[in-house]
Amino acid sequence: MRNPRPVTLPQQAWGPQPLEYAANNDRPAVRVWVQFNVGPARRCDALAVGWNDQVVIVELVNDGGMQPVVWRTAVSKTA
Numbered sequence: 001m002r003n004p005r006p007v008t009l010p011q012q013a014w015g016p017q018p019l020e021y022a023a024n025n026d027r028p029a030v031r032v033w034v035q036f037n038v039g040p041a042r043r044c045d046a047l048a049v050g051w052n053d054q055v056v057i058v059e060l061v062n063d064g065g066m067q068p069v070v071w072r073t074a075v076s077k078t079a
Contacts, residue, residue: 015054
């Protein structure tokens with residue numbers, strides 16, 4: 001079995017708006033649906049690193065700090 005790696009959106013899908021980045025100590029906690037290269041998509045705890053109106057770059061908390069780019073609609077803020 002291959003090592004699970006998150007699938008990330010290509011830069012062409014990010015849209016024309018520039019990304020806004022959070023400071024390292026001010027990244028909002030989020031829950032995100034992430035598709036991996038093996039198995040089904042799963043909901044993960046993450047920190048939002050950068051975003052625009054189309055996509056969010058997230059840092060996966062329990063998956064080795066990987067930073068996939070996902071659709072904004074796959075992300076929700078935690079309380």
